[in-house]
Amino acid sequence: MTRASDFGLIGLAVMGQNLVLNVESRGFQVSVYNRTPAVTDEFVAAHPGKRLVGTPTLEAFVQSLARPRKLMIMVKAGAAVDAVIEQLIPLLEPDDIVIDGGNSLYTDTERRDAWLTAQGLRFIGAGVSGGEEGARKGPAIMPGGPASTWGLMRPIFEAIAAKVDGEPCVMHIGPGGAGHYVKMIHNGIEYGDMQLICEAYAIFKAAGLSTDEMAAVFNRWNEGELQSYLIQITGKALEQRDTETGQPIVELILDQAGQKGTGQWTLLNAAENAVVISTINAAVEARVLSSQKALRVRASTQLQGPSPNISGVDRATLVNQVHEALYASKVVSYAQGLDLMRTMGEKKAWGLDLGGIAAIWRGGCIIRARFLNRITEAYRADPGLQHLMLAPFFVEVLNRAQQPWREVVALAVRHGIAVPAFGASLGYFDSLRSARLPANLLQAQRDFFGAHTYERVDKPAGQWFHTAWPEVIG
Numbered sequence: 063m064t065r066a067s068d069f070g071l072i073g074l075a076v077m078g079q080n081l082v083l084n085v086e087s088r089g090f091q092v093s094v095y096n097r098t099p100a101v102t103d104e105f106v107a108a109h110p111g112k113r114l115v116g117t118p119t120l121e122a123f124v125q126s127l128a129r130p131r132k133l134m135i136m137v138k139a140g141a142a143v144d145a146v147i148e149q150l151i152p153l154l155e156p157d158d159i160v161i162d163g164g165n166s167l168y169t170d171t172e173r174r175d176a177w178l179t180a181q182g183l184r185f186i187g188a189g190v191s192g193g194e195e196g197a198r199k200g201p202a203i204m205p206g207g208p209a210s211t212w213g214l215m216r217p218i219f220e221a222i223a224a225k226v227d228g229e230p231c232v233m234h235i236g237p238g239g240a241g242h243y244v245k246m247i248h249n250g251i252e253y254g255d256m257q258l259i260c261e262a263y264a265i266f267k268a269a270g271l272s273t274d275e276m277a278a279v280f281n282r283w284n285e286g287e288l289q290s291y292l293i294q295i296t297g298k299a300l301e302q303r304d305t306e307t308g309q310p311i312v313e314l315i316l317d318q319a320g321q322k323g324t325g326q327w328t329l330l331n332a333a334e335n336a337v338v339i340s341t342i343n344a345a346v347e348a349r350v351l352s353s354q355k356a357l358r359v360r361a362s363t364q365l366q367g368p369s370p371n372i373s374g375v376d377r378a379t380l381v382n383q384v385h386e387a388l389y390a391s392k393v394v395s396y397a398q399g400l401d402l403m404r405t406m407g408e409k410k411a412w413g414l415d416l417g418g419i420a421a422i423w424r425g426g427c428i429i430r431a432r433f434l435n436r437i438t439e440a441y442r443a444d445p446g447l448q449h450l451m452l453a454p455f456f457v458e459v460l461n462r463a464q465q466p467w468r469e470v471v472a473l474a475v476r477h478g479i480a481v482p483a484f485g486a487s488l489g490y491f492d493s494l495r496s497a498r499l500p501a502n503l504l505q506a507q508r509d510f511f512g513a514h515t516y517e518r519v520d521k522p523a524g525q526w527f528h529t530a531w532p533e534v535i536g
């Protein structure tokens with residue numbers, strides 16, 4: 063009989079397997095369980111000499127763990143998580159720790175937290191980002207749950223997380239569903255970043271850059287202010303040739319984007335809280351429209367517009383302008399995501415440390431990027447910062463970028479190139495910096511048809527007026 067394991071993991075899909083190997087590589091003994099025992103056996107057999115304990119049943123799995131047990135569930139988000147928990151509850155003992163490491167909806171996490179706590183168990187809802195490679199080499203981890211449980215999990219989490227400047231990319235996010243909530247916002251921002259990059263690509267393509275030329279631009283950008291994992295993989299993806307045809311693989315991939323739902327959850331949550339996340343919104347909607355390929359193909363033969371061929375522009379100038387448009391739009395997107403996190407964090411009294419969250423996103427996760435340092439600095443300099451776009455560093459970036467950003471959006475509009483996320487970001491920027499918006503007319507309309515009343519610019523706030531509008535016939 064081997065000694066009891068330090069950690070256990072249920073669900074041996076690729077993410078689960080890689081997390082197990084990561085935990086084991088930090089000196090821990092790990093028990094593993096998969097619904098199909100053959101998967102467990104194959105996995106353990108494929109890694110001889112490692113501190114892995116394959117268990118054929120959930121009972122054996124639970125029994126193999128040192129108490130208080132620390133076990134992570136890595137199964138598909140949704141009903142499967144509940145099914146596993148249901149089977150686990152009768153097998154566990156007080157104070158055992160159940161961690162859900164999937165992309166669960168934060169409200170599900172809150173429900174499970176209440177459920178397990180009522181059974182005398184401990185629950186952590188942990189967002190884990192970084193894909194397969196991150197799971198193996200070091201992801202960013204966003205655990206939510208009681209601080210005391212975080213204290214018990216901390217050594218393992220810190221050991222397996224990515225490190226940036228020696229700092230592990232994990233922190234206690236807050237109680238209950240806070241961890242999965244922050245992971246959801248991470249994913250919303252991920253959607254925004256990806257769509258913005260795609261719009262830059264669309265403009266370059268219309269300007270006649272080859273995929274190799276574009277790859278060179280993204281590779282160069284990855285050395286500067288835009289340095290990030292997503293820019294890096296974009297450069298690599300554009301370089302990649304199809305083994306069969308020798309053509310750039312990107313040009314052979316069907317333009318129909320998939321999504322699993324975390325972006326849509328972010329939109330729903332923003333709508334519920336009246337927070338504007340127009341860049342992320344545009345990104346999610348762009349995926350939706352992309353998936354309606356047949357409709358688009360039909361519409362392309364009926365709805366007219368300029369053909370997306372940009373000619374007569376200086377390429378170097380265009381590349382610089384797109385850089386600025388991308389950077390500024392990215393700042394807007396992060397600012398919106400942070401605004402939503404701040405709003406929800408306050409509403410739920412989660413005590414979110416926005417600067418700390420930006421810091422743990424610097425490594426391991428999909429949105430890891432150099433500029434996150436600047437976000438952390440902004441919140442460290444002013445913990446009460448109301449809006450990221452008003453932090454001195456970002457004010458400067460946005461003011462520097464706004465003119466080329468406009469040029470890019472105008473160019474795209476003139477040439478019929480869809481840039482919903484660039485456009486939405488710029489629209490947000492211009493709305494935010496407008497001391498006066500046309501909402502005066504909107505108020506007039508509301509008062510006209512519904513006597514909703516309005517305040518006046520020439521009277522003290524809080525006094526409400528109604529106009530006797532003329533009657534409209536027909």
Ligand code: 6PG
Pocket residue numbers: 165190191192193249252320321322323324325427428
């Ligand atoms: C991560 C990713 C990861 C995954 C999501 C998004 O942080 O590692 O966000 O969780 O990519 O499932 O996937 P979709 O693009 O399919 O929604």
